[in-house]
Amino acid sequence: MVAATDKPVVAILTIDDELQLFRGNRKNFADLIQTGQQLGITTYVVTVKNLKLNSARVLGYTYLPADEAWIETSLPRPNIVYNRIPQREDERLPHVKRKLEAIARHPSIHLFNRRFFNKWSLFRWLKMSTPTKNNIPETRKLTQLSVLALLLKKHRLLYLKPVRGKAGVGIMTVKVQPEKHLPYRLQIQEEKGSTTYHCTSLQRLWEKVRKLSSANGEPYIAQQGITLATVNNRPFDLRALVQKNELGKWEMTGLGARVAGSTSITTHVPRGGYIDEPERLLLSNFGQEKTNIVLSKVRISAIAFAKQIERSAKTELCEMSMDLGIDTTGHLWFFEANSKPMKFDEPHIRSKSLERIFQYSLYVHRRRMHSQGGAAR
Ligand SMILES: Nc1ncnc2c1ncn2[C@@H]1O[C@H](COP(=O)(O)OP(=O)(O)O)[C@@H](O)[C@H]1O
Ligand SMILES: [Mg+2]
Numbered sequence: 001m002v003a004a005t006d007k008p009v010v011a012i013l014t015i016d017d018e019l020q021l022f023r024g025n026r027k028n029f030a031d032l033i034q035t036g037q038q039l040g041i042t043t044y045v046v047t048v049k050n051l052k053l054n055s056a057r058v059l060g061y062t063y064l065p066a067d068e069a070w071i072e073t074s075l076p077r078p079n080i081v082y083n084r085i086p087q088r089e090d091e092r093l094p095h096v097k098r099k100l101e102a103i104a105r106h107p108s109i110h111l112f113n114r115r116f117f118n119k120w121s122l123f124r125w126l127k128m129s130t131p132t133k134n135n136i137p138e139t140r141k142l143t144q145l146s147v148l149a150l151l152l153k154k155h156r157l158l159y160l161k162p163v164r165g166k167a168g169v170g171i172m173t174v175k176v177q178p179e180k181h182l183p184y185r186l187q188i189q190e191e192k193g194s195t196t197y198h199c200t201s202l203q204r205l206w207e208k209v210r211k212l213s214s215a216n217g218e219p220y221i222a223q224q225g226i227t228l229a230t231v232n233n234r235p236f237d238l239r240a241l242v243q244k245n246e247l248g249k250w251e252m253t254g255l256g257a258r259v260a261g262s263t264s265i266t267t268h269v270p271r272g273g274y275i276d277e278p279e280r281l282l283l284s285n286f287g288q289e290k291t292n293i294v295l296s297k298v299r300i301s302a303i304a305f306a307k308q309i310e311r312s313a314k315t316e317l318c319e320m321s322m323d324l325g326i327d328t329t330g331h332l333w334f335f336e337a338n339s340k341p342m343k344f345d346e347p348h349i350r351s352k353s354l355e356r357i358f359q360y361s362l363y364v365h366r367r368r369m370h371s372q373g374g375a376a377r
Contacts, residue, residue, distance in 0.1 A: 007040055009042045009075070009078045010357075010358070011082065012029050012044070012045045014029075015047060016050075021047075030065070035358060041358055044061055044073075044075050045062075045070075046058055046060045046075075051099065053109070055077065058076075059075075060072075061073075062075075080112065080365065083111060083112060083114065084340060086340075088166075112319075112357075116339055120163045122309065123221070125308060125309060126334060131304045131308070132304050135301055137223045137335075138155070139222070140222050142220040145202065152176055154224070156176045158225050159173055162213070162220055163221055168264075169189065171265060173225060174209075182198035184201075189264070228326065229328050229330075231259055231276070234259050237325045238257050238278055238326065239323060239324075240298065241255075241319070242322065243353065243356040246356075246359035247363065248363045251356075254346060254348065255295075258276075259281070278295070278298075279295065285326075306322075318357070320337045321337065
């Protein structure tokens with residue numbers, strides 16, 4: 001049994017908003033506060049502006065489910081700050097950067113989710129480690145024509161992705177069809193729908209890619225395209241949620257699957273994709289025995305990816321979600337990891353994911369109290 005004073009105060013950090021007090025997924029925040037309360041842990045939302053690191057009390061927001069209302073109130077300064085600033089652009093603002101640095105340096109505050117990941121760094125990091133490198137598609141920075149030429153010699157399908165991309169916007173695929181009059185087929189996914197171009201030569205393809213990617217304003221990576229396993233002709237991929245548990249060890253909280261929309265090049269649900277059961281999808285492709293092997297490989301690899309990402313990021317992490325592909329032969333591929341996982345809609349994963357954040361918070365808090373000889377603040 002843990003005494004009340006042994007419990008941390010957890011603040012969910014987000015950015016201020018002039019009209020609606022703060023930004024971010026309010027349903028997620030309300031669920032977090034409720035889970036914290038059930039475990040007897042004071043939990044509230046705090047904005048970058050209101051988190052004053054030198055005062056004992058700060059202005060935060062709690063949620064009253066009965067009134068469906070957010071209440072502004074004075075609360076004790078947190079021991080744990082759970083960063084849920086929703087947008088990359090916000091995290092790049094100088095005053096936000098400074099605040100995050102100050103929180104990370106603060107002697108009695110532990111910061112969860114220091115920053116967003118960048119796709120290029122993830123691939124560099126995972127390529128460096130033996131247990132993960134065989135599951136990483138060949139990836140290069142898309143800086144010049146020769147990069148496309150080199151990759152297209154080896155792979156007939158490429159994915160081109162903005163390094164700080166999200167929800168599939170700006171992702172392109174290049175398919176080589178040598179037998180065709182216009183052998184390079186380029187497809188780009190936009191905010192709404194997608195557009196396809198056919199190019200006569202590599203030079204033309206490069207010009208088009210350059211134009212489209214610069215419109216996006218982000219550097220791109222070019223990646224070996226994986227021929228994903230399918231169900232009813234639609235590719236699917238797996239979403240793993242990996243979090244630290246009550247012992248401070250990485251564990252896979254849950255595994256979901258996303259099946260692509262009929263015309264989409266990605267599996268995102270807002271693009272016509274839908275949620276399904278990983279085991280069911282794998283069984284229809286591989287049968288029971290191989291499905292078991294694939295699932296255990298996923299579990300082991302997800303932990304190996306998380307460990308290697310944490311080691312390379314040089315900061316203690318608490319959770320991440322991962323997009324993983326299974327190709328038609330049953331081989332596992334890593335596509336990306338997100339440092340601020342979106343809500344999983346599968347109810348069993350959702351409830352466990354909320355609890356784990358607090359179980360790990362308790363672990364971190366106890367560890368700190370222990371190392372400070374019992375003084376939490
Ligand atoms: N190299 C690839 N081969 C095959 N499919 C891919 C590849 N890269 C991405 N995809 C598909 O596109 C989806 C989105 O890619 P991802 O890297 O997760 O970008 P985003 O940040 O936009 O979610 C993946 O979940 C997967 O379905
Ligand atoms: Mg993704």
